[in-house]
Amino acid sequence: MPGSGPTLQNVALMQAFTESTFGTDATGSLGSFTSIPFQEGTGTFTLDREQHNPLHALQYEHDYQEEILGKKSATLSFKIPFMATGTAAGSATAAVQSPLGLLFKLALGGETLGTGSTAASGWTAVTGDAASGSGFAKGTALGWVNASSEYEMRPLKNVSSDTLTLKLAFSGSPSNGNVLYSSASYYPIADNDSSIQFVVRGLESQDEFVLLGGQLDSMTFELPLDGKIPMVSFKWKFVHWIPGADSAGSASLTDLTPVTYSNFDPIVGHAGRLLVQTNGTTTYSGTARPTVHASALSFEPSFPYVPVTSPSGVNGVLRWRMTRNPGTPRIAGSITTYFESYTSSFFSDRDDKLDRLIWYQNGLTAGSSWAIEVPTAQFGPVQRVDAGNIASVQAMFKGRRDGDITSASADRDRAPFRIHKG
Amino acid sequence: MGHTKTAEIKTRLRELLEDGAGAFRAINASRFAGGLHEGQSEAHQTRLGILAQLPCETRISKSLPHPQRLVITGNVQIEMLEITVLVVRTVAIAGQVDDDVRDAIDALAAEDANVICQAFEWPPNLVTTTAGAATDLKGMIFQGSDHRLIGTAGKAMRLETIHRFEATAVSRPATT
Numbered sequence: 001m002p003g004s005g006p007t008l009q010n011v012a013l014m015q016a017f018t019e020s021t022f023g024t025d026a027t028g029s030l031g032s033f034t035s036i037p038f039q040e041g042t043g044t045f046t047l048d049r050e051q052h053n054p055l056h057a058l059q060y061e062h063d064y065q066e067e068i069l070g071k072k073s074a075t076l077s078f079k080i081p082f083m084a085t086g087t088a089a090g091s092a093t094a095a096v097q098s099p100l101g102l103l104f105k106l107a108l109g110g111e112t113l114g115t116g117s118t119a120a121s122g123w124t125a126v127t128g129d130a131a132s133g134s135g136f137a138k139g140t141a142l143g144w145v146n147a148s149s150e151y152e153m154r155p156l157k158n159v160s161s162d163t164l165t166l167k168l169a170f171s172g173s174p175s176n177g178n179v180l181y182s183s184a185s186y187y188p189i190a191d192n193d194s195s196i197q198f199v200v201r202g203l204e205s206q207d208e209f210v211l212l213g214g215q216l217d218s219m220t221f222e223l224p225l226d227g228k229i230p231m232v233s234f235k236w237k238f239v240h241w242i243p244g245a246d247s248a249g250s251a252s253l254t255d256l257t258p259v260t261y262s263n264f265d266p267i268v269g270h271a272g273r274l275l276v277q278t279n280g281t282t283t284y285s286g287t288a289r290p291t292v293h294a295s296a297l298s299f300e301p302s303f304p305y306v307p308v309t310s311p312s313g314v315n316g317v318l319r320w321r322m323t324r325n326p327g328t329p330r331i332a333g334s335i336t337t338y339f340e341s342y343t344s345s346f347f348s349d350r351d352d353k354l355d356r357l358i359w360y361q362n363g364l365t366a367g368s369s370w371a372i373e374v375p376t377a378q379f380g381p382v383q384r385v386d387a388g389n390i391a392s393v394q395a396m397f398k399g400r401r402d403g404d405i406t407s408a409s410a411d412r413d414r415a416p417f418r419i420h421k422g
Numbered sequence: 423m424g425h426t427k428t429a430e431i432k433t434r435l436r437e438l439l440e441d442g443a444g445a446f447r448a449i450n451a452s453r454f455a456g457g458l459h460e461g462q463s464e465a466h467q468t469r470l471g472i473l474a475q476l477p478c479e480t481r482i483s484k485s486l487p488h489p490q491r492l493v494i495t496g497n498v499q500i501e502m503l504e505i506t507v508l509v510v511r512t513v514a515i516a517g518q519v520d521d522d523v524r525d526a527i528d529a530l531a532a533e534d535a536n537v538i539c540q541a542f543e544w545p546p547n548l549v550t551t552t553a554g555a556a557t558d559l560k561g562m563i564f565q566g567s568d569h570r571l572i573g574t575a576g577k578a579m580r581l582e583t584i585h586r587f588e589a590t591a592v593s594r595p596a597t598t
Contacts, residue, residue, distance in 0.1 A: 010493065010494075011494060013493070013495045014493075037492050038492065039493075040492055149445030151546070226563065227561055256495060258494075258596065258597040260497045260597050261496045261497055266498070268560050268561030270543070270561060271543070364544070364546050365545060365546050
C-alpha cells in the first residue's frame with residue numbers, strides 16, 4: 001500500500017464470493033472473488049463486537065465493571081449500477097453472470113443462464129420454433145431485434161422442445177434466421193441457504209477486512225426515468241469478520257491495484273418500455289395499453305433473512321433462513337402515469353381484481369438491457385395524484401405466485417418476482 | 423489505455439446530424455450540414471444560414487465527473503459530457519418585418535430541438551459509428567435550447583440556437 005494513513009475513503013476495492021461453507025474464510029482463493037463496481041462514496045461497513053457488562057457488585061461508588069467481549073458481526077452497504085452484462089446471449093451464445101447477477105443469485109437463490117438460438121420460419125408475434133429450444137426455459141426472457149432495430153424482451157410462458165411461447169407478444173413476428181436472445185434470469189427459490197463473503201479494502205495496508213457468513217438485509221431499487229443510471233442499494237449482514245492480516249489470503253492482499261469488472265455494462269434509465277397486461281392475454285400495443293407511459297416506477301422486494309442459531313455455529317449462527325412476514329408480499333411497488341381514462345385504467349384493474357403481468361424493460365440494445373417481471377400483480381390502492389403538475393394516477397401493486405405459467409414444476413416457474421438480463 | 427471515446431462520439435453525433443444516420447428517429451440528411459466554426463465572419467455565417475441545409479456544429483462543451491461515478495479501482499468508469507449543438511438560421515432583411523417569416527423561423531428553430539432530441543435520445547442510435555466503431559456512449563438527455571437573435575437592424579440577422587445535452591459515457595481505465 002502506498003504509505004500509511006491518512007488515505008482517501010473513496011479509493012477502495014470490494015470483492016465478493018459465494019461461500020461453500022458457511023462463515024468459513026475463503027480468501028485462500030482470492031482469485032475466485034468477484035470485484036464489485038460500487039458507486040464511489042456509497043460503500044460503508046461496520047465491524048461490530050459486542051461488549052457485555054457482568055454487573056458484579058462494586059465497592060467504590062465511582063467504579064465501573066470491566067466489560068466482557070462478546071461475539072462479532074458486521075454490516076455492509078453500497079450502491080451499484082443496475083447493470084446489464086454487455087453480452088448478448090444470441091445464437092449459440094450463453095448468457096453470463098454479472099457482478100450484480102452474483103448478488104441477485106445470492107440474495108434470491110435462483111439463477112438460470114440461457115443460451116440463444118435463431119428463429120425457424122412460421123413465427124407469429126407470440127410463438128414459434130427456435131433452431132434449438134434447449135437454451136430457453138419458461139420463466140426466463142426471450143429477446144428479439146425488431147425491424148426498427150429496437151431490442152424487445154418478453155417473458156417466456158412455455159418451452160416445449162423447440163417451440164417457444166411468450167406471455168406477451170412482440171411488436172412483430174421474427175423472421176426465419178432472426179436471432180433469438182436468451183437471458184440471465186434471477187428469482188427466489190424455496191429455502192435459499194447461500195451465504196456471501198466480502199473482502200473490503202482501502203489504500204492503507206491494514207485497512208482490509210474479510211466479512212463472513214453474509215446474507216441480504218435489504219435491497220432497494222432506484223429507477224429514474226430521466227436519464228440517470230438506475231441503481232440497486234444493498235445492505236448485507238454478516239456473522240463474523242476478521243482483519244485481512246489474519247485471513248487465509250493475507251499474502252494476496254498486496255498493494256491495491258486496479259481490477260477488472262467482468263460482464264459489467266452500466267446503462268441509463270430513460271429508454272425502455274413498461275408493459276402491463278392481463279394474465280393470459282398476449283395482445284401488444286406500442287402506443288396504448290399494455291404499454292404504460294409511466295412518470296415514476298417502483299419495485300420493492302422483501303426477502304428478509306433470520307439467523308438459525310446453534311452453539312456450534314459461527315458466532316452462534318448455523319446459517320441464514322429466508323423468512324416470511326404474514327401479510328407482506330415478496331414484491332410490491334407503484335406505477336404513476338398521466339390520467340387518461342377511468343373505465344380502462346388501474347382503477348378498473350383494481351375493481352375487477354385483475355391478475356396483471358408487469359414487465360419493465362430498460363434498455364433497447366441486445367446485451368445492454370434488463371427487465372423486471374412481476375408475473376401476477378394485483379393493483380390497489382389506486383389514487384388520483386399531481387405528478388409534476390400533470391394530472392396523474394398512482395397505482396400500487398402487490399405480486400403473487402406466477403399464475404400464467406401452467407405446469408409449474410420449479411421455483412422459477414412459480415416465482416412472484418424475476419429479474420432478467422438480456 | 424481506454425479513455426472516453428470522444429473522437430468516436432463526435433463522429434457519431436455528426437453522422438446523426440448531417441448524414442441521416444440512425445436506425446430509428448433519424449434526422450433527415452438534408453436538414454443540417456457542417457461548416458460552422460469559430461473565426462468565420464458574421465457575414466459568412468449569415469450567408470450559410472440562408473442555405474436550405476442549415477449549418478450546425480457540435481461541441482463537447484464540458485467534461486464533468488458523473489454524479490454516479492464508480493470507485494476508481496476498476497476498469498470501468500462512468501463519465502459525463504455536456505454537449506452543445508449550434509444551429510444558425512438567417513433572417514433576411516425583408517423577413518424581419520414579416521410576421522409570418524419570423525414565426526416560421528422561430529418555429530423551425532424550436533422544431534430543431536425536438537428533431538435532434540429524438541435522434542440523440544434513442545440509445546441504439548449512439549452505440550457505434552457508421553463504420554462500426556464503438557462509442558461507449560450510453561445515453562443522452564436534452565437539457566434545453568437557447569435562442570438568440572444576433573445582428574444589426576437593417577442587415578440580415580441570425581437566429582442562433584444552442585441545443586444542450588447531457589451525455590453519459592463509459593471510459594475503460596487500464597488495470598496494468
